[in-house]
Amino acid sequence: MEKASSNLSIGIDFAYPFRLHQVSFEAPVCEGTRRERVFLIGDSSSSAEFFVTIAVFAFLYSLAATGVYVFFQNTYRENSRGPLVDFIVTVVFSFLWLVSSSAWAKALSDVKMATDPEEVQLLVSACRVQTNKCGSVQGPRWSGLNTSVVFGFLNFVLWAGNIWFVFKETGWHKGASRSVGGASEKQSGTFTQQTQHQGSFDQSRSYSAHGDLSQVSGATSYSNQM
Template sequence: MCMVIFAPIFAICAFATCGGYTGHLEVRVDCADRKQSNLSINVDFGYPFRLQQVHFQAPLCEKNRQETLFLTGDSSPSAQFYLTVGVLAFLYSLLATIVYIFYQNKYRENNRGPLVDFIITVVFSLAWLVSTCSWAKVLSDIKTATDPTQVLLLINACRAQTNICAVTHEPVWSRLNTSVVFGFVNLTLWAGNIWFVYKETGWYKTGQRYPTRSASGKRANSMRQRLYSESSFDQTADSDDRRQLYRQQSIALSEGSLDPQIYRQGSLNQPVQSLSLPQTRLGPPMAYSQGSPTNSKGPVIIVDKI
């Protein structure tokens, strides 16, 4: 939202303070013979600051002659580049504002809008950085070339000690200084907007989908796995011990070396989860009479109930 509101405003302020500037310098020359006195020399310059084309007429204090002088320096490339960046940034910020408000669904469709916006924002940030730094350097050169002391040195009549030269009006630089400030403000605004545009792209969403684990999280996960493996090993060992004990008791019972009462106590001591079956033992053979309903002879199976 800050980008939508402030970007067009600061872009206008940047190129308006630079593009419409006009400087005025005025000096006065008083010749020693008093034939030519209080002669005013006006020097006007402005955007695009082609100072080598700025000329003015200066008296020679000799037989009413004059000379034509030129300033030095050509600052037009940097000034025009700075102005172009400001105008393009203004136009793009207006277009982005319209898209954000009225075409939000198409802007997010297939993730193309955020990607294009991210690339253009990075390009404009770099453009503001280069153009503002270049314009600040060029502005310093313009101030040096139009300094009243340097202009007076160009006039031959002012080099003679008998003549008097003075500065009556100096250029005002507050407007151009403000343009440099607005350039750095635009740089900060566009560079700061890179992060917010990046969050709208698929690159940021992909990184959030698979977050990286921190060192503490990895240690906690390894500790949980270790505790789980140890508990599983203990449970497995207890289960193996119970199975081994039950196997030994079964073998001893089959060989007749374990008392049933002792076995029953051992079975009662087993956990509730274990299943105990009725125990059997073989008694001595018994003989039945002929009147008995059964005619078979053999061992009797006695079932002990637990």
């Protein structure tokens, strides 16, 4: 490679949906002024698109659910089907947030590895020559993508924590509450009846004792008259 061309810099632009195998850049070669086209390695588009799709649908459903809670609160509570559908959708979105966030975290790790400056230099034929020295001027910035992974798992925690509050609005929870309340009232009524029966039994015993005492008194008076 000519000494005059040794200071040439190479810029690589890649973005969503991270089909890296379609991203290319031109690199100089040692033979004269000819340049070669180099493609990156990897394809993380499926995980990235899946993550974004779940985020979009979750956002739209949240807007729709907020409208129902605010403007149709009475209808929502009177109809048992609405809370049940809300509960099922919340469980499904919680699971999807976990899966999509995990998949996107793995895909981001693969993107970082494929775009690492040392890995990219191995794709350039001139850098594989031992007499040539290639170095990186500036690496990729991952702050925004790292934040997206964090927010993905935070959304999973938020949706999973909301399952209990949505479940309390369903007929399943209300039916279980009625069953527990009915069992408690039944046990309380049984205990009250047992207490009343015990009181009646004590009164009958007291009455019988008084009757026996009157008979004894009568017998004693008769003996004194004799």
